[in-house]
Amino acid sequence: MRDTSPAQILTALASIPAWGLLSALALTAASYACLASTEVILVRAMGLKVSGLRSALTSAASFAASNSLGFSLASQGAVRLRGYGPAGLTHGQIARLTLVVSLAVTLSGIVTAGLTLAIAPLVFAHALGRPVLIIGALALALMTPAALWFLAFRRSRPAWLGGGTAAPPSGKTRAMALGVGLGDWLTSGAALFVLVPHPTLSGLAVFLVVFVLGSLISAASGVPGGIGVFEAIVISLTPLVAQTHETAAALLVYRLIYSLGPAALAVALFTALKTAARPSTSPRGAAP
Numbered sequence: 001m002r003d004t005s006p007a008q009i010l011t012a013l014a015s016i017p018a019w020g021l022l023s024a025l026a027l028t029a030a031s032y033a034c035l036a037s038t039e040v041i042l043v044r045a046m047g048l049k050v051s052g053l054r055s056a057l058t059s060a061a062s063f064a065a066s067n068s069l070g071f072s073l074a075s076q077g078a079v080r081l082r083g084y085g086p087a088g089l090t091h092g093q094i095a096r097l098t099l100v101v102s103l104a105v106t107l108s109g110i111v112t113a114g115l116t117l118a119i120a121p122l123v124f125a126h127a128l129g130r131p132v133l134i135i136g137a138l139a140l141a142l143m144t145p146a147a148l149w150f151l152a153f154r155r156s157r158p159a160w161l162g163g164g165t166a167a168p169p170s171g172k173t174r175a176m177a178l179g180v181g182l183g184d185w186l187t188s189g190a191a192l193f194v195l196v197p198h199p200t201l202s203g204l205a206v207f208l209v210v211f212v213l214g215s216l217i218s219a220a221s222g223v224p225g226g227i228g229v230f231e232a233i234v235i236s237l238t239p240l241v242a243q244t245h246e247t248a249a250a251l252l253v254y255r256l257i258y259s260l261g262p263a264a265l266a267v268a269l270f271t272a273l274k275t276a277a278r279p280s281t282s283p284r285g286a287a288p
Contacts, residue, residue, distance in 0.1 A: 004245045010034035012197075012249035016120065020194045027191035028258050034184035038108075039101050041177045043136045045153040045169045046097060050087045058083030059101070061269065072102055097261045107145040107217065108181030112189075113212040114142025115182065120205040127206060149178045153166035185212060191258055192234075195250035196242040200288070210237040227255075 040052045041060035062079035066072040078097045084094050117124055125132045154168050169177070189211035194197050215232035217246035218226025231251050238247055 004248065008245035009249050009252070012246045013252065016195055021257075023194040024191045024254065024257050027194065028262070031188040031191060031258070032262060034187065035063050036060050036107065036189065037180040038104055038177060038184065038241065039097075040102055041169065041173060041180075044099065044106060045173075046093075046100065048089060048093060048097065050084060051090065054083065054087055057269070058178065060262065061266035062098075064259075065268040068224055068259040070219075070265040073098060074220055076102065079266075102285060104177075104181060106219075107148065109185050109212045109216055111143050111146045111178075112182050112185040113209050114139045114144075114162070116205050116208045117142065118151075120202070123202060123205055124209070146178055149174045149181075162271045165240040188215075188258065192250060192254045193241075195253050196238075197246055207238060207241050210234055213237070218239050 012036075036056035036059040040055045043050050043052075043055045058080055061083065062076040065075045065079045069075045077095060080094050080098055081091070084097070089097075117135055121132050121135045121139065124135045128135070150171070181188070189208045190204065192211060193204055193207050211234065214227070214230045214237070217233060220231035221229045223229050231248070235244055235247050236253060239245070242250070
């Protein structure tokens with residue numbers, strides 16, 4: 001960033017096309033829909049009596065909070081307390097759900113990175129200067145957590161794997177859960193990628209691995225929203241995709257679209273629901 005001037009970043013911001021902005025908005029909506037679907041499936045798998053609509057809305061709000069504020073477990077847990085508390089869930093149930101959902105999303109990111117390596121091993125072998133066999137072995141290792149979707153939530157499994165579930169999810173539901181988990185990472189990464197100049201499919205493969213790496217490290221850093229950590233990793237590892245000032249401009253817009261925008265919508269939604277739930281103070285039958 002030393003050789004990058006504010007003027008260059010402003011020029012790059014102005015050059016982002018309208019179709020890129022619209023695509024980023026659509027992909028952001030798709031990503032949050034995948035996150036919501038993951039939570040709905042897990043709520044049912046854990047035997048919690050909550051409507052799908054409440055689960056979906058609470059999930060979107062909780063991830064919007066963690067994406068903008070950071071402290072994933074704490075911020076998501078606080079939002080879920082407000083969303084699931086009125087539905088009768090205990091603090092323990094909400095804490096367990098928050099942990100399981102966070103783990104599912106994190107593992108889906110690792111699997112996504114492995115899948116990307118497996119799809120384009122030659123690209124990564126060339127970029128990293130490593131044999132294709134090494135890339136293939138790494139891809140297989142990263143995809144291994146996908147098996148957890150088919151091993152967990154069975155009557156015979158231990159408690160930490162969701163054992164004792166009264167109605168285990170079907171194979172179709174498990175496959176769907178894995179699919180939407182991968183879909184979240186693909187769409188969230190693509191939402192940033194379409195904001196850089198001249199995005200291509202070959203460039204997307206490399207970019208997704210960098211995106212997943214940056215996301216996981218920034219989440220583990222404890223920095224609010226991962227601000228600075230995520231950007232530093234993405235900028236330093238994507239010189240083949242775009243120039244530094246172009247990536248910086250894309251990251252600024254991405255923060256607004258993917259993090260701050262949904263967070264603002266979540267605040268507005270909770271405020272509206274809280275206002276609607278308040279009893280009217282005007283006497284019944286009073287004249288307007």
